[in-house]
Amino acid sequence: MTNWTTLIAVSVVRLALVLVAVAVVAFALAKLSPVDPVNAYLGADIARVGPEQRELIAEKWGLDLPPQVQFGKWLGNLLGGDLGYSMTYNAPVADVLAARFKTSLPLMGLAWLLSGIFGFALGVVAGAFPGTWLDRSVRLYSYVLASAPTFWIAILLLMVFSVSLRWTPVCCAAPIGMLPGNVTTLQFLHHMILPLIALTVLGVAQIALHTRAKLVEIMQSDYALYARAQGASQLEIALLHGARNAALPAITVLFASLGELFGGSVLAEQVFAYPGLGSATVEAGTRGDVPLLLALALFLTVFVFIGNSIADLLYRVVDPRMHGEPAR
Numbered sequence: 001m002t003n004w005t006t007l008i009a010v011s012v013v014r015l016a017l018v019l020v021a022v023a024v025v026a027f028a029l030a031k032l033s034p035v036d037p038v039n040a041y042l043g044a045d046i047a048r049v050g051p052e053q054r055e056l057i058a059e060k061w062g063l064d065l066p067p068q069v070q071f072g073k074w075l076g077n078l079l080g081g082d083l084g085y086s087m088t089y090n091a092p093v094a095d096v097l098a099a100r101f102k103t104s105l106p107l108m109g110l111a112w113l114l115s116g117i118f119g120f121a122l123g124v125v126a127g128a129f130p131g132t133w134l135d136r137s138v139r140l141y142s143y144v145l146a147s148a149p150t151f152w153i154a155i156l157l158l159m160v161f162s163v164s165l166r167w168t169p170v171c172c173a174a175p176i177g178m179l180p181g182n183v184t185t186l187q188f189l190h191h192m193i194l195p196l197i198a199l200t201v202l203g204v205a206q207i208a209l210h211t212r213a214k215l216v217e218i219m220q221s222d223y224a225l226y227a228r229a230q231g232a233s234q235l236e237i238a239l240l241h242g243a244r245n246a247a248l249p250a251i252t253v254l255f256a257s258l259g260e261l262f263g264g265s266v267l268a269e270q271v272f273a274y275p276g277l278g279s280a281t282v283e284a285g286t287r288g289d290v291p292l293l294l295a296l297a298l299f300l301t302v303f304v305f306i307g308n309s310i311a312d313l314l315y316r317v318v319d320p321r322m323h324g325e326p327a328r
Contacts, residue, residue, distance in 0.1 A: 015305050019298055023075070026297040030290045031067050037288035038063065041087050061087060074291065084291030088283050093295045096280060101299075103173050104276030106188075108265055111196055115203025116254045122204065123211025124246065128238035130216050138208055146205040150264040154198040154271035161194060168194050171273035191274075198268045203257060210249045218242040255311035258304045 038057050042049055049057075058064045062073065077084060083093035126138035145153070161168045169175075169191050174183040218224060219234075219242060227237050266278035273279070277296065284292040 011309065015302070018305065019301055022297050022301045023294055024071075026294050027067075027071050027074075027290065030288065030293050033285075033288060035286065035288040037061070037087060037290070040287035040289075061085075070290075074294065083295045086284075086289055086292045088280075088287045088289040088292060093291050096292060097277075097295055097299060100275065100277045100280045103274070104265065104269075104278065107192055107195055107199070107274070107276060108261055110192075111199035111203060111265075112254070112258070112261055114196075114200045115257075116207060116250070118200070119204040119207025119254075120211050120247070120250045122208040123250065124215055124238055124243055126208065126212040127215025127219065127242065127246065128234055130212075130219070135212070138212065142205040142208045145202055146209070148202065149267070150198060150202055151267040151271055153202060154195070154268045157194045157198055158271060173274055173276070195265075195268045195272045195274050198271075199261065199264050202264060203261060206257065207250050207253050210253045211246050214246040214249045215242045218245055251311055251314050255307045258307040259300065262300055262303070 038054055039046055041057065041061075042054075055064070062070055065073070074084060083097070085091070086093050086096050089096050122138045122141075126135040129135055158170070162170045173188065173191050174180065175187060175191075178187075215238060219237065224237050224241060227241055228234075232240070262278070265276060266281055268274070269276050269278035270282055277299075280292065281296050283289070284296060
C-alpha cells in the first residue's frame with residue numbers, strides 16, 4: 001500500500017509540474033503571436049471602431065494589463081475553479097470545453113479504439129506470416145498511410161464520398177439548421193463517419209508496424225520453435241503465444257498516440273467543419289483567445305497523462321511478471 005501511495009503522490013506532483021510548465025509556455029507563445037486579440041475580436045467591424053473603443057475593449061478583457069499580471073490573474077482564477085471567458089465564443093471557457101468535448105469524444109474515442117483493434121490485428125497477421133503477400137500488403141498500407149498528412153486523407157475522402165458519390169454530408173456534426181437536441185443518433189453517425197475514417201486509417205499504421213516487428217521476433221524465439229515442434233501451426237503460435245507478448249508494444253504506441261490523435265483531429269475537423277475541440281483550438285489560435293488556448297493546452301496535457309497512467313495499469317494485466325511491483 002505504501003508503494004502505491006508513493007506512486008500516486010509522485011504522479012500527482014509530476015502532473016502538477018507539467019501543467020505549470022505547459023501553462024507558462026502556452027501563455028508565452030500566445031503573447032508572442034502576431035495576432036492582435038482586439039482586431040480578431042472586432043473582425044469585419046475593425047474599420048468602424050475608434051481608438052477609444054479599442055481601449056475600452058482591451059480594458060474589458062484585461063488586455064491592457066502587463067503580461068505577467070494577466071497570467072497571475074488567470075492563474076488565480078484557475079485555482080478558484082474559473083477557466084475564464086472566451087472572446088471567440090462569448091461564453092465561459094468551461095461551457096465551450098464541455099460542448100466541444102461532447103462532440104469530439106465519440107469521434108476521437110472511436111478512432112482511437114478502432115485504430116488499436118485493427119492495427120493490432122493487422123500486425124499479428126503480418127507478423128505471423130512474414131514475407132508473404134499478406135505481410136507485404138500490411139506493410140505497404142502502413143508505410144503509405146504513416147507518411148500521409150491527415151488533411152490530405154480527409155480531403156480525398158471528402159472529394160470521393162461527399163462530392164462525387166454524395167453518400168456522406170459535406171460538413172458539420174448535424175444537418176445544417178437543426179438544433180442539437182433534435183439530432184438523431186443515426187444522423188450524428190452519418191456526419192461523423194468520414195472524420196472517423198480519416199483518423200482511424202492513419203492511427204492503424206503505427207500500431208500495425210510495431211506489433212508486426214515484435215511478433216516477428218517472437219516467432220523466431222525458442223518457445224515458438226518448441227511449439228512448432230509439437231505440431232502447432234503458424235497461426236496458433238501467433239495467437240496463443242505471440243499475441244499476448246506483442247500486446248505490450250501495441251499498448252504503448254496506442255496510448256502514446258493520444259496526443260497525435262488530438263493533433264490529427266485538429267486537421268480533420270477543419271476539413272469537415274466538425275465542431276469539436278480541434279476546430280475550437282484553431283479558432284482560439286487565430287483569434288488570440290488566450291483563456292481558451294490555455295484551457296485546451298491543460299486539457300490535452302491531462303488527457304495524455306491519464307492515458308499513459310492507464311497504460312501503466314494495463315501492463316500489469318497483460319504481463320503477469322509485473323504483478324509483483326507497482327507499474328512505472
